[in-house]
Amino acid sequence: MEAKKKLLDMVRDKIRFKHYSYSTEKTYVHWIKHYIFFHNKKHPVDMGKREIEEYLTSLAVKSKVAPTTQNQAFSAILFLYKEVLSVDMSEWNVQALRAQERKHVPVVLTKEEVHKVIENLKGIYNLVTMLMYGCGLRMSEVLSLRVKDIDLGFEKVYIWDSKSLRDRALPLPIKLKKRIEVQIEAVCELHKKDIENGYGSVYLPFALDKKSPKVKYETKWQYLFPMNNVSKDPRTQIARRHHIHPKTLGRNIKVASQKANLNKRVTSHIFRHSYATHLLQAGIDLRSIQELLGHKSVETTMIYTHVVSEMNKAKVISPLDF
Known part of the structure; x- marks a missing residue:
């Protein structure tokens, strides 16, 4: 039994x-x-x-x-x-004292500050951060990119099944095209070595692994930013090459911001905030920015109008200076 x-x-x-x-x-x-x-x-x-x-x-x-x-x-x-447990909670109407929510205006970097941080990032972390800022990507989105998600011919970056569950295509920054091409070549070489060493499989989303068992060994499904070492999948215990660990990327960004002498709390998400704010300052309409960020509601994107508004207030001259 x-x-x-x-x-x-x-x-x-x-x-x-x-x-x-x-x-x-x-x-x-x-x-x-x-x-x-x-x-x-x-x-x-x-x-x-x-x-x-x-x-x-x-x-x-x-x-x-x-x-x-x-x-x-x-x-x-x-x-x-x-x-x-398959319990119907529709009639429960749970009423609990909710933690007080504060509306925070996101901290953003100026273009100069973005470049200062990027200049202090080395190797793969420099490229990852530039792509995050250049496309307004979440950390999870940039790290989850596969080789197949980059279209060099049409200069596009494809984001599948993101947080908002809305797939989207973003323009690939022209400045990064050559570097991304070199990175893809490096991934291909690394994948060949993994195959030779008896590895080479990669985690696949949904039930794709069961439907097509050989797909996990294909180069196009490999992560664009793989880890240096092969490690065991915590769920299946299969040894495979995963993408760069989020904590490692976050730690490198923190160190780079310290070297840049910035007195702001710099996290990976600040580059997404900065991307949206800089587009708004450049005159890109809110709806377009909403689609680029993958927001479900334009109200979420509207927070960046408040950021720009606060920046404009900073330009107001004090009566003492008249």
């Missing part, structure tokens, strides 16, 4: 069935586990609306988590009840 699966294993199976990312899997499992331990290991089947409200309120009041963190925990719990 087959042993009954543990709850968290059921969660993992459902997440993988729905093709969520590994980072989402880790996050959801963490919050579901935290929720269960908060209620003294009581099984979620025996809990409901009241327990969820108590937990979310505690996160806001006692733990004082950020709104995004509380939303993340709530999303994990919703996934647990709806997708794993």
